[in-house]
Amino acid sequence: xxxxxxxxxxxxxxxxxxxxxxxxxxxxxxxxxxxxxxxxxxxxxxxxxxxxxxxxxxxxxxxxxxxxxxxxxxxxxxxxxxxxxxxxxxxxxxxxxxxxxxxxxxxxxxxxxx
Amino acid sequence: xxxxxxxxxxxxxxxxxxxxxxxxxxxxxxxxxxxxxxxxxxxxxxxxxxxxxxxxxxxxxxxxxxxxxxxxxxxxxxxxxxxxxxxxxxxxxxxxxxxxxxxxxxxxxxxx
Numbered sequence: 264x265x266x267x268x269x270x271x272x273x274x275x276x277x278x279x280x281x282x283x284x285x286x287x288x289x290x291x292x293x294x295x296x297x298x299x300x301x302x303x304x305x306x307x308x309x310x311x312x313x314x315x316x317x318x319x320x321x322x323x324x325x326x327x328x329x330x331x332x333x334x335x336x337x338x339x340x341x342x343x344x345x346x347x348x349x350x351x352x353x354x355x356x357x358x359x360x361x362x363x364x365x366x367x368x369x370x371x372x373x374x375x376x377x
Numbered sequence: 378x379x380x381x382x383x384x385x386x387x388x389x390x391x392x393x394x395x396x397x398x399x400x401x402x403x404x405x406x407x408x409x410x411x412x413x414x415x416x417x418x419x420x421x422x423x424x425x426x427x428x429x430x431x432x433x434x435x436x437x438x439x440x441x442x443x444x445x446x447x448x449x450x451x452x453x454x455x456x457x458x459x460x461x462x463x464x465x466x467x468x469x470x471x472x473x474x475x476x477x478x479x480x481x482x483x484x485x486x487x488x489x
Contacts (some may be wrong), residue, residue: 306482307478362433363433364422365422369419
């Protein structure tokens with residue numbers, strides 16, 4: 264079945280550091296890929312998405328490129344801020360047995376210190 | 378455009394009781410999904426409704442059930458509550474089933 268693997272957290276960075284959160288996936292079809300962010304006490308918010316190979320999703324300085332050859336969708340940001348502290352979830356959406364199914368990773372907690 | 382709303386935001390129940398959670402999707406969204414989020418298990422898919430029909434179901438016992446109304450609002454019911462049901466229950470809506478979901482703030486359920 265489909266699966267999403269994210270790097271273990273927590274990840275602690277100093278403000279203005281470069282961020283990479285790794286995400287790899289296995290899927291039987293041609294999935295769409297997503298990054299969601301969850302701030303403390305809130306639900307998940309869609310951060311960015313990519314629907315086909317080599318697509319780059321970007322939003323709020325975050326980027327991720329859909330790499331089919333390495334089945335990866337790593338999240339990057341050039342300069343993190345304290346306000347980026349949150350839990351980040353990688354997810355895929357794929358057709359399984361005629362139905363659309365979504366699979367989430369376990370989440371990676373990011374803490375940015377001033 | 379109003380986001381996904383969930384009521385109530387917080388609930389405290391005792392073992393054996395039942396609970397009903399409500400979710401109002403974004404206007405125009407016909408797909409509503411429910412998730413359980415716990416520190417130990419992460420985000421787990423409960424079920425998904427589209428046009429009042431349950432289309433997908435996760436691996437949860439029959440105590441967990443749901444329904445969707447003609448206006449796309451959805452309810453989730455948990456009967457015979459157990460301590461392990463304590464969690465944040467998230468609802469998400471989307472235009473089409475399970476693509477680009479928009480999440481509500483969640484209902485925090487505590488079972489004592």
